Amino acid sequence: MSRAPRAVLARRDWGSDESGTSILHVDMDAFFASVELVRRPALRGLPVIVGGGPRGVVLASTYEARAFGVHSAMPMATAIRACPQAVVIPPTHGIYHEVSRGVMDLLGSVTALVEQVSIDEAFLDVSGARRRMGPPTVIAEHIRTQVRSRFGVTCSVGVAASKLVAKLGSSHAKPDGMMLVPKAATVDFMRALPVGALWGVGERTEQVLARWGVRTVAELADLDVTTLQQIVGKAHGAHLHDLAWGRDPRPVSPGHQEKSIGAEETFDTDVADADVVETKTLELADRCAARLRRAGVVGRTVSIKVRTSDFRTLNRSHTLVTPTDVGREVFLVARALLAGVDLRGLPVRLVGVRVEGLSRADVTACQPTLEEAVAGPGRRDAERAVDEVRARFGRSAIGPGAVLAVGKQDRSTTTFAPVELS
DNA sequence: TCTGGGGTCCTCACACCA
DNA sequence: TCTGTGGTGTGAGGACCC
Numbered sequence: 122m123s124r125a126p127r128a129v130l131a132r133r134d135w136g137s138d139e140s141g142t143s144i145l146h147v148d149m150d151a152f153f154a155s156v157e158l159v160r161r162p163a164l165r166g167l168p169v170i171v172g173g174g175p176r177g178v179v180l181a182s183t184y185e186a187r188a189f190g191v192h193s194a195m196p197m198a199t200a201i202r203a204c205p206q207a208v209v210i211p212p213t214h215g216i217y218h219e220v221s222r223g224v225m226d227l228l229g230s231v232t233a234l235v236e237q238v239s240i241d242e243a244f245l246d247v248s249g250a251r252r253r254m255g256p257p258t259v260i261a262e263h264i265r266t267q268v269r270s271r272f273g274v275t276c277s278v279g280v281a282a283s284k285l286v287a288k289l290g291s292s293h294a295k296p297d298g299m300m301l302v303p304k305a306a307t308v309d310f311m312r313a314l315p316v317g318a319l320w321g322v323g324e325r326t327e328q329v330l331a332r333w334g335v336r337t338v339a340e341l342a343d344l345d346v347t348t349l350q351q352i353v354g355k356a357h358g359a360h361l362h363d364l365a366w367g368r369d370p371r372p373v374s375p376g377h378q379e380k381s382i383g384a385e386e387t388f389d390t391d392v393a394d395a396d397v398v399e400t401k402t403l404e405l406a407d408r409c410a411a412r413l414r415r416a417g418v419v420g421r422t423v424s425i426k427v428r429t430s431d432f433r434t435l436n437r438s439h440t441l442v443t444p445t446d447v448g449r450e451v452f453l454v455a456r457a458l459l460a461g462v463d464l465r466g467l468p469v470r471l472v473g474v475r476v477e478g479l480s481r482a483d484v485t486a487c488q489p490t491l492e493e494a495v496a497g498p499g500r501r502d503a504e505r506a507v508d509e510v511r512a513r514f515g516r517s518a519i520g521p522g523a524v525l526a527v528g529k530q531d532r533s534t535t536t537f538a539p540v541e542l543s
Numbered sequence: 544t545c546t547g548g549g550g551t552c553c554t555c556a557c558a559c560c561a
Numbered sequence: 562t563c564t565g566t567g568g569t570g571t572g573a574g575g576a577c578c579c
Binding site: 381 | 551
Binding site: 193194238239240241242320321322323324325326357422424434435436437438439440 | 570571572573574575576577578579
């Protein structure tokens with residue numbers, strides 16, 4: 122689901138020298154939409170949009186829908202205005218994860234050096250697979266054939282000497298293609314691209330660079346690095362300058378460890394009732410903690426995110442003395458943080474809970490929760506028991522009760538009961 | 544009827560300590 | 562004792578990615 126800008130000039134044959142190009146970037150084409158078409162072949166050839174919810178955005182769309190200007194992250198209402206005849210399908214994430222697992226297993230059979238970047242893309246370092254399977258482009262074609270025959274969906278593959286260039290290669294090969302960028306052609310290929318193609322250049326940075334007359338990678342590469350650092354910041358400037366010259370030494374690293382785990386939700390309509398926001402916070406804290414336990418990690422910092430009806434986003438965080446994976450603890454901190462937020466009397470559009478500063482639970486000393494200190498190890502065990510029930514009977518089988526009685530009161534506006542943080 | 548959800552990383556401000 | 566400085570941790574927010 123790459124959103125990197127593409128350049129017509131870069132969509133060409135860059136040569137056939139594969140020496141030193143052992144990085145592959147595999148990117149599924151219109152992934153969610155393609156999976157849906159496998160399940161509903163009658164929709165093939167039609168504009169299809171995966172997304173939904175009264176305030177949702179487009180998660181994926183077929184190329185037929187894209188021809189009308191529909192793209193991912195576009196508000197659903199705008200997308201339907203642009204393409205009223207589109208078939209809208211609500212997402213079925215479970216199935217996308219299943220297909221994704223299958224594809225990743227397939228990639229793992231090619232090489233152990235697979236770095237999954239998201240649900241639908243991965244980097245491979247095939248330097249060790251060359252003797253067994255042939256040159257990188259042969260491996261890339263093998264992957265594309267296998268993905269199509271086993272899963273009924275297509276993917277595009279970029280082959281290059283670095284991760285950045287391989288990724289840009291796959292995005293220029295879309296849909297259902299392959300692009301090799303020989304090592305010697307790297308700089309020429311990069312110079313043909315708009316500056317927004319670089320990792321780390323989004324809408325804002327693009328605007329800032331445009332004010333300095335920098336619109337292409339070539340113009341950025343030719344800029345003095347010190348000037349660039351003055352424009353976008355020291356670290357960012359040096360990094361972008363390297364990327365513009367095709368310098369991206371990051372290796373393909375399997376075994377990614379998450380740094381935070383969170384959950385957030387946008388209400389169907391803005392909420393002015395603090396109890397409703399708290400109940401949602403409890404649910405999110407519970408969901409978050411269950412994911413921490415499933416991942417076998419505990420976290421030290423609890424942060425909340427609140428978006429008010431005017432689209433202003435506020436973050437608050439608190440670091441605990443000892444890490445936790447207990448939903449009740451996460452909730453109590455989140456609620457205390459919520460109490461400290463000045464919403465200016467506005468209703469809440471979105472609320473989120475995140476736990477950061479993760480470490481492995483089996484090697485981290487966890488202090489007993491307040492309740493455990495008084496009544497034994499009840500809370501953590503109770504939540505683990507809930508995990509087991511859910512594993513057997515599904516998520517909806519059991520859940521947290523209503524907002525915990527502590528500090529609950531009758532409220533009709535978004536002001537939260539103050540809670541002490543330790 | 545605009546503007547999801549799950550993340551990462553960076554910068555800046557501030558407090559605290561040596 | 563006061564002041565300056567630099568390192569570190571924390572908190573808030575922004576930008577970016579898929």
